[in-house]
Amino acid sequence: MATDLWMPAPICLIENSKGQLTVKQEATEILATVTQPVVVVAIVGLYRTGKSYLMNKLAGQKSGFSLGSTVQSHTKGIWMWCVPHPKKPNHTLVLLDTEGLGDVEKGDNKNDGWIFALAVLLSSTFVYNSMGIINQQAMDQLHYVTELTKRVRAQPSPSTAEVEDSTNFINFFPDFVWTVRDFTLELKINEQPITSDEYLEKALKLKEGTSDEVHTFNLPRQCIHQFFPKKKCFIFEPPTHGKKLAQLEKLHDNELEANFVEQTESFCSYIFQHSKVKMVQGGITVNGPRLQNLVLTYVEAITRGDMPCMENAVLALAQIENSAAIQRALTHYEEVMRQRVQFPTETLQELLDIHASCEREATEVFIEDSFKDVDQKFQKALVIQLEAKRDAFCNQNLNESAQRCRALLQDIFRPLEEGVKQGFFSKPGGYGLFLQKKQELIEKYNQHPRKGIQAEATLQEYLRSKEDVAKTIEQTDQALTAKEKEIVAEQEKAQAAEAAAKQLQELQMRNQERQEQKKKSQLGGVKEVPARVEAEVNRWCKHVRKLF
Numbered sequence: 001m002a003t004d005l006w007m008p009a010p011i012c013l014i015e016n017s018k019g020q021l022t023v024k025q026e027a028t029e030i031l032a033t034v035t036q037p038v039v040v041v042a043i044v045g046l047y048r049t050g051k052s053y054l055m056n057k058l059a060g061q062k063s064g065f066s067l068g069s070t071v072q073s074h075t076k077g078i079w080m081w082c083v084p085h086p087k088k089p090n091h092t093l094v095l096l097d098t099e100g101l102g103d104v105e106k107g108d109n110k111n112d113g114w115i116f117a118l119a120v121l122l123s124s125t126f127v128y129n130s131m132g133i134i135n136q137q138a139m140d141q142l143h144y145v146t147e148l149t150k151r152v153r154a155q156p157s158p159s160t161a162e163v164e165d166s167t168n169f170i171n172f173f174p175d176f177v178w179t180v181r182d183f184t185l186e187l188k189i190n191e192q193p194i195t196s197d198e199y200l201e202k203a204l205k206l207k208e209g210t211s212d213e214v215h216t217f218n219l220p221r222q223c224i225h226q227f228f229p230k231k232k233c234f235i236f237e238p239p240t241h242g243k244k245l246a247q248l249e250k251l252h253d254n255e256l257e258a259n260f261v262e263q264t265e266s267f268c269s270y271i272f273q274h275s276k277v278k279m280v281q282g283g284i285t286v287n288g289p290r291l292q293n294l295v296l297t298y299v300e301a302i303t304r305g306d307m308p309c310m311e312n313a314v315l316a317l318a319q320i321e322n323s324a325a326i327q328r329a330l331t332h333y334e335e336v337m338r339q340r341v342q343f344p345t346e347t348l349q350e351l352l353d354i355h356a357s358c359e360r361e362a363t364e365v366f367i368e369d370s371f372k373d374v375d376q377k378f379q380k381a382l383v384i385q386l387e388a389k390r391d392a393f394c395n396q397n398l399n400e401s402a403q404r405c406r407a408l409l410q411d412i413f414r415p416l417e418e419g420v421k422q423g424f425f426s427k428p429g430g431y432g433l434f435l436q437k438k439q440e441l442i443e444k445y446n447q448h449p450r451k452g453i454q455a456e457a458t459l460q461e462y463l464r465s466k467e468d469v470a471k472t473i474e475q476t477d478q479a480l481t482a483k484e485k486e487i488v489a490e491q492e493k494a495q496a497a498e499a500a501a502k503q504l505q506e507l508q509m510r511n512q513e514r515q516e517q518k519k520k521s522q523l524g525g526v527k528e529v530p531a532r533v534e535a536e537v538n539r540w541c542k543h544v545r546k547l548f
């Protein structure tokens, strides 16, 4: 709570209307913002006994908690005022002023016992305020204390009828301060001055005997001894007299009885110095939100018709706070994982090692913020949730690796795919070339760093997706190679035919020349063409016809 947000005036914390106790949201919202440890001082006592006046003094204000100037009871329910602690830095003083008890006129005394019990349960210092002297009448008026074991439980018990041993309460009950107002007697015994604490001690002394009368006398005294090991008493002389009493809050200190002013100051300084921070079972310090939850838990139990139980209230606190501690631990885990993991990790182990250190830190966050984690129920729940988060990170790691590898494969294999498209490998021997190129690119891919754990799987997936293309290239290669052989054979055949034809042509030409020479020689006596040449020409003609 920032300093400028301190409450300018008290507000109602628990309303008591038509026999119903209701927690006021506006007040719990304020408590939720008080992060400091709280010292809670509650005042309880008969109506019209100056309780609200004394609480204003503790708040360091002349007015605040509303004072009535008539004989009718004034304060209703429980009112709250959070102020900076005047003596303990970084602590908040929470003042709880309660409805006056025992006013038969107000018609709804039903909740008096609950208001008394709630003041005991919520405070670290419980002020019981009464008028006059501590006599039997004052003791009788304190009968609420004898009912505490019927209204409040320290530990849950299967049978509410069973009355709990009051020693269970001692550790969790507040310190007890009795303020005696308008005390007019002299604090002396046998002419010897005594302190107000000795006066209280004497008033609380038990009688010996077993009669009903002795039992009735002793009961409230026993209860006070049993519930409140630490007791203190302050006496106050009348502040002034006559009509001025009704205007007390308007009067300056110098208009009041000096003794009253001094007694009030010494009361306040005792409270500031000695009132402890509110604690609950297990040595847990109470701050605003915890006090808020205690109020809600106790009032809910009363409304349900159950007895408010201190241990259950602490378990309820543990439930709320440990769940919040789990959330904080999970958030911390997420944050540090995101900071430290560079997706995708080279190996799964790399990720698991980072997870282990983040998990350790998250557990520390939980342990620091949690309390009363019986059987480590909440810590076990945290472990399960951390495992789920770890699995989610593993999945992310997997996906990021796969994505990165796919992009890389596309990049590296693009030239090969382009080559395929352009028919670079659609030639005899193209398949061999293709395989060679593919192997080179696989090596290039394998050498690329930070591909993550899906590197091999994604490569295989890619290669499988290109199997058809590879097959097509192989088949094309085979088909083209066969055709080429055929063409070569054809060409060789054609060349042989051409050579033979050429040879035939030459023979024919030579034959013709000879014929012509023969003709000339017949004319001029040339000899006949030999039959051998004739036969050769015929053989060639046959051979050439065969070739074509």
Ligand SMILES: Nc1nc2c(ncn2[C@@H]2O[C@H](COP(=O)(O)OP(=O)(O)OP(=O)(O)O)[C@@H](O)[C@H]2O)c(=O)[nH]1
Binding pocket: 046, 047, 048, 049, 050, 051, 052, 053, 054, 066, 067, 068, 069, 070, 072, 073, 074, 075, 076, 098, 099, 100, 101, 181, 182, 236, 237, 238, 239, 245, 246, 247, 248, 249
């Ligand atoms: N005689 C006397 N009157 C006081 C004292 N302190 C306050 N008053 C006056 O008593 C009247 C009631 O005071 P409150 O402080 O409202 O008393 P209260 O106990 O809070 O009253 P309820 O809220 O009705 O229970 C006011 O007029 C006060 O001025 C005191 O020590 N002695």
Ligand SMILES: [Mg+2]
Binding pocket: 051, 052, 053, 066, 067, 068, 074, 075, 097, 098, 100
């Ligand atoms: Mg009052």
